[in-house]
Amino acid sequence: MFYGESLENTFHGAVEATKFLKSISSPHRLLMICAAMESPGVTNGEMAQKCGLSISAASQHLTKMCEDQILYKEKEGQKSRYYVKHETTKDIIYALKKAYEDKDG
Template structure:
């Protein structure tokens, strides 16, 4: 039975978004850590702040991330539960092979 159009489009949107290595890693880190600042994400990903900012902006625009501001710090977390489930299941697939996409560090 084919997926309804809205469901198919949502799945395609999430898969396209996570098809980028950096956005997949951002999602993984936020799932495992719950919430991280932009600076923490940049350090863990070894990514320049400007490059990270572009990925975070895209993910916020696609409504999969949310953030809170604490003075000058911005903390990000997963907003889209379907994206969280997708990343979690990807990790489960690789965990069964003895690997994780990202560590808990």
């Protein structure tokens, strides 16, 4: 990812990658991103149910991931619908799924 770039560009890329990885470094957040990929426009309540979280906990995770530019929300009346913001995020999640599928814990 960073090979062959100038050290300055590499550092900037490493900082951004670290921010991203820190933001998704929770099993609940990974599940929530997967849920948003599988059901674009999922609501907070639907997300909580799919991921086995309270609505309050789901809301806190969703707020953090929106702040970190992982997800974005669109208001629909009183509901907010959540979507994955960047295709790169989807690519990384697919790569993680592939890397860890069929692995023994």
